Amino acid sequence: MHKKSDAQRVALVLMGALIMALNIKIFVRAGDMFPGGFTGLTLLIQRTASQYFHLELPYTAINLLLNAVPAAVSFRYIGKRFTLYSGLMIVATSLLTDLLPSLEITSDPLLIGVFGGIINGCAISLCLSANATSGGTDFIAIYFSEKKGVDTWNYVLAGNVAMLVVAGLLFGWEKSLYSIIFQFLSTQVLHALYK
Secondary structure, eight states: OOOOOHHHHHHHHHHHHHHHHHHIIIIITTTTOOOSHHHHHHHHHHHHHHHHHOOOOOHHHHHHHHHHHHHHHHHHHTOHHHHHHHHHHHHHHHHHHHHSOOOOSOOOHHHHHHHHHHHHHHHHHHHHHTTOOOOTHHHHHHHHHHHHOOOOHHHHHHHHHHHHHHHHHHHOHHHHHHHHHHHHHHHHHHHHHOO
16 A cells, blocks of 8 residues: 655545534534534534624634643644644644635525535545644544553543534534534545544
């Protein structure tokens, strides 16, 4: 199996970042979905600040702040190149999410959950094929898996469930339930595309 060049890896990461940011702007925000991981947590913090405190917080600032410690741990213990490519994904996705205009294709939450989940899985698989991650909980899971021999994916799932419970309590259960469809389809596409 041939290794990808740095240029190929950068191109895959940037393509993944663009697709993920477009997905957030077109589907996730239109449906008020909460995807898993730090992306969903970032959106939950943004929405909570906006609705309850009348503060408009930039996606980039929250997402970079949430990813700072896991990225530092990854840089030290998992690998510098892996972390640098992952950092490129996080920064590019964050900036593009703040800069790209919103576009609502549909307001149907089921369609948003289905297509948003499929597109999210495609974006993450591009990133993984470049030997990088979209950040957040993936850093944590990989660290504990590779360095401690602990399978943490169930803990990540528990964290996502807790986030959806908080989102349901704050903003209604309908969006949280459709977010489960989003997360399920994203995971299925990821399993199908990335081996």
